[in-house]
Amino acid sequence: MKCEMARDNVILAYYGELPDELAGALEQHLMTCEECRDEVDLLQGMEGYLASLPVVEPEPNLLAKSRMRLDEALDAIPPHGFLTRLRTNFFIWTGHIRSAPALATLLVGIGFLGGNFLNRYDVAHAPQPKPAPIAPSNVAQSAIANVTAIERTPDTERVQVHYNRIVPETVEGSLDSKEIRDLLMKATMAPAEGVRANSVQLLASECKAGHECPAREDGKGVRGALLVSLRYDKDPGVRLKALEGLEAYIGQDQRVRDAVLETLAHDPDADVRMAAVSLLAPVQHDSSVRKVLRTVSTQDENPYIRTVSFNTLQGSDSIQ
Numbered sequence: 001m002k003c004e005m006a007r008d009n010v011i012l013a014y015y016g017e018l019p020d021e022l023a024g025a026l027e028q029h030l031m032t033c034e035e036c037r038d039e040v041d042l043l044q045g046m047e048g049y050l051a052s053l054p055v056v057e058p059e060p061n062l063l064a065k066s067r068m069r070l071d072e073a074l075d076a077i078p079p080h081g082f083l084t085r086l087r088t089n090f091f092i093w094t095g096h097i098r099s100a101p102a103l104a105t106l107l108v109g110i111g112f113l114g115g116n117f118l119n120r121y122d123v124a125h126a127p128q129p130k131p132a133p134i135a136p137s138n139v140a141q142s143a144i145a146n147v148t149a150i151e152r153t154p155d156t157e158r159v160q161v162h163y164n165r166i167v168p169e170t171v172e173g174s175l176d177s178k179e180i181r182d183l184l185m186k187a188t189m190a191p192a193e194g195v196r197a198n199s200v201q202l203l204a205s206e207c208k209a210g211h212e213c214p215a216r217e218d219g220k221g222v223r224g225a226l227l228v229s230l231r232y233d234k235d236p237g238v239r240l241k242a243l244e245g246l247e248a249y250i251g252q253d254q255r256v257r258d259a260v261l262e263t264l265a266h267d268p269d270a271d272v273r274m275a276a277v278s279l280l281a282p283v284q285h286d287s288s289v290r291k292v293l294r295t296v297s298t299q300d301e302n303p304y305i306r307t308v309s310f311n312t313l314q315g316s317d318s319i320q
Contacts, residue, residue: 003029005087006036014043021092147187150198159202161187175206185225193235200229200238204245213245223249227259236269243275251283261292264309270302277308284312 006029012018013026030037149162157174161183173180187199203222207213213222223246230242243263249256257280264276277296280289290313297310 002087003033003036005084006030006033007039010036010039010043014047019092022088144183144186147183147190147195147199148192150184150187150195150202152198152202159184163187175202176211181206181222185220185222188225188229188233193238196229196233197235197238197241200226200233200241200245204241207245207248210248213249223253223256227255230259230263236267236272239263239267239269239272240275243272243279247279250279257283257286257289261288264296265292270305273300273302273305274308277305277312281312 006026009018009022009026013023018026030040145164147161147163149160151160151162152158153160157176158172159175159180160170160172161180162170163183163186171179171183175181181203184199184203187195188203190196190199203213203226207222207226226242226245230239230246233239233242243260246256246260250260251257260276260279264273264280267273267276273296277293280293283289284293293309293313297306297313300306300309
C-alpha cells in the first residue's frame, strides 16, 4: 500500500468507514511509514482539540449549504486510475480470501497441482542433450579407485583404459600421453590378472620401442612400475613381460640389474628365471652377476638353468 492510498484510508478509519479487508494492510503500512503515522497523530490531536471546545448546534441553513458544497466537491474529484482501482480490488479480494480459509486452501492446492503438472510436462518434452565423450583433462589428479580393463586399437598408438572412480569411466588417448601412462601404471596393481598383464605389456612395449621411460629417484614412473611387477606380481606371465621392458636398462641401471639378479635367484617360475639369465648375458662381467650365476649354476633345481648359468659364467670368465 502506498502513502496516497494510506492517507485516504486513514480518513476513512478515523470516521469508522474503512472496510475490514483494508484495515490490516493499513496497519502494516503505518508500521513502516513515519509520515503516515504523523498524519494519524495530527488527526488524533485535532480530535482532542475539538473535544475541548463547546458543542454548538449548527443552524439548519448552514448544515444544508455545507451538504451541498460537499456534494459538489465530491462530484469534482477525478476518478481513480486503473492501478489504484486494481490495488483496491486486490486488497478487497485478499480480505475475502482471509475470511474464507477453505477457498484459500483450494486455490493453493490448485496452484500446486498446476505447477507440478507444468514442471513434469516441461521435463518430459525437453530436448535430451547428447552425451559428451568422457575425456578427463587431468586423470592423474582424479580419485581413481582401480583399473578394470585395457584395450589397444590394433596397429595404432590409441589405448582405451577403463577405470573406476565413483562410477565407471573410460578415457582414450595416446600411449605417449602422461594421463594414459599414469593409468597404466595404476593398472599394474589391479586385482584382475588380465588388466595387470595388459598394462605391463603396454608399458614394456613402450620401453622396448625406445620411448621415454626415465628412472626416478622416488622409484615411481614407468621403470619403477615394471620393477614392482617383476618383484611382487603373482602371475609369471606378468613378470616375464616386466623383464622384457627392463632389458634395455640392465646395463645402465643398477636397480634394474639387482632386481633381475633377485629374480634369477628366487623366482619360483623356471621360465622367468631362464629369461633373467638371458638378460644378464650382456653384463656377465659384473662381479655381482658372476656371484649369482655361480650360485645358480650349482644350486638351482632346474638342470637346464644350471647349465645355462654355468655356460654364461664360463663366458664371463673367458672375458676376464
